[in-house]
Amino acid sequence: MPDTVMARPADARGAPAFVRAEGLSRYFDVSPPLLNRLLEGKPRQILRAVDGIDFAIGKGETFSLVGESGCGKSTVARLMVGLYRASRGTVEFDGHDFGRMTSRRAMAPIRSRIQMIFQDPYASLNPRWRVREIIAEPIRAYKLLSGDQAINARVDELLRQVRLTPADGVKFPHEFSGGQRQRISIARALASNPEFLVCDEPTSALDVSVQAQILNLMKDLQRELGLTYLFISHNLAVVYHISDRVGVMYLGRLAEVAPARTLFRQPRHPYTRMLLDTIPDMDMTGRQRTPVAGEVPSPINPPSGCSFHPRCPFANDRCKTERPNPIQQGDALIACHGVEEGRVPDGPIGTAQAA
């Protein structure tokens, strides 16, 4: 477990961290049942979904995580809102460490200040409740207001904030389109006056035109309310658009963390560069995208050393044995022996990325 906990500002502007993860890990026991293990002599199997990551988010900042399916993005999201307990490491929110808090009561003072928005707005809304009740629920649960009149006024305000109308409050979720349902879940998330929103693929199930509406809304709300976002998406163009800084995950670890523009203009880590090469060329520059060779290995027995080494064109013996630690390079943090040793040439690996 490398403890590369560096005292560093949360972002390029030097703002202090509002949210911070340090050495954050979450392991899942995916062993076969005990009896099988005894009879078949099978060992315990531990899946390292998140395996020692560090990042910090400044107040009012949007920090995004990208990476292929299964790299641990949603697990980080759940750790950051206290839905999972950390196996190791810490999660700090405004000075409170809650990574390993066990009881709901211990979480209570900060619970309402952190909210989450999910990919599937439909699954996260109770179909039998009217929209007004759905949005009022956190207000009642956290006892933020009392009296129907005050609560109703607040719900009206929230509906307007997400560009719906108070009249929509009497309807049921199924009467809305996918984009409108996502607005309802945003309104509910905002009901407890949170300061930190964790958004796990909030637009992945939506049409691009609806996605644009939601992304615009999220940016407006951030400006109006000073929200801090942890944003998760596998869509790199969406991430470029919404983020101040981006972390690239691979098999439960952070390969590279950099300001969005730096990352997309000048990707340094070989994995980041491969990932960018897979983006379809919307601007029709004639660039062929280079399909990534191979697939993500299993996180149960990840490759030794740098877990990207079986797919990396720059892998050498050190990469196969020693796990690279994140190292500051300009305004980016990069975990790669090759970059550290200066043997990974600058510039794109395959062909030019959109600049």
Add this chain to the structure above:
Amino acid sequence: MQNAPLLRVEDLKVEFPTRRGRLVAVDGVSFDIAPGEVLGVVGESGAGKSMTGSAIIGLLEPPGRIAGGSISLDGRRIDNLPYEEMRKIRGKHIGAIFQDPLTSLNPLYSVGKQLVETIETHSDLSPTQARERALALLREVGIPAPERRIDQYPHQFSGGMRQRVVIALALCANPRLIVADEPTTALDVSIQAQIIALLKRLCREHGTAVMLVTHDMGVIAETADRVAVMYAGRVAEIGPVRDVIKNPKHPYTVGLMGSIPRIGRDEERLTQIEGSMPRLTEIPTGCAFNPRCPLVFDRCLRDRPDLIDVGPFHRVSCWKYAEGVGHA
């Protein structure tokens, strides 16, 4: 487009009888696809993309039915064939690829058995020859060590590998046309790039015509020769992919293109098309896009626009481009 079309869809209409009346999901759609050509089909969810695809492969789920127009493959009508005859054509001349590879694969049979069976139904190859062909197909779609993989079951393959198997299955009979409905939507971008490269290569090498339905303009941009943009059951715009992407004409396409975030383009806000696509029960008279259109004028509320030529092979259904109206 110089070749005679392989697939011709003319004025296709698909409807659903419901208790509250007939719902028209596809309303007068026309396009054709030449051999070796990829036609991309994009559009809002519910626009009728999948219904159009299902009508072509003859797999509309009842009570959905073709209520008008025609579909011809190689000059032969296929929309009015008896079920058995259509089933044969589907197996032999049309391959289908869907978003979820598991809908096309039987979990109880090994991948090899499914391939061999399909090959045997559509050729006179002996079992040994059929197995040889199955191996060759798996190799062609990029399954490493096919000799080891052929006897495995679908659940033993990753999502991207499964989709390759489905493509191999769709290729068994050397189809002339492939209808691919969101074939990469469930896959990671990295795997998506591999599948798209594969489809393109097959199309080029075998002269297969492909109808590629997707939400992803990026996939269209790099794969399709032409693109049809659908809105509320109709084709809003159709043309060479470069023209439609770089120089969209229909106000819906213009909004759609502006709403897609691009890497390297620093914009505070994305273009936003207000509102949402109407439900089938609430399609307005005149142009279906009129409640959301920034350029709407009186004629749009009254008459329904049909496709109008705006350039070589580029057609748009919008009154703005009709003769004498709004010509800049």
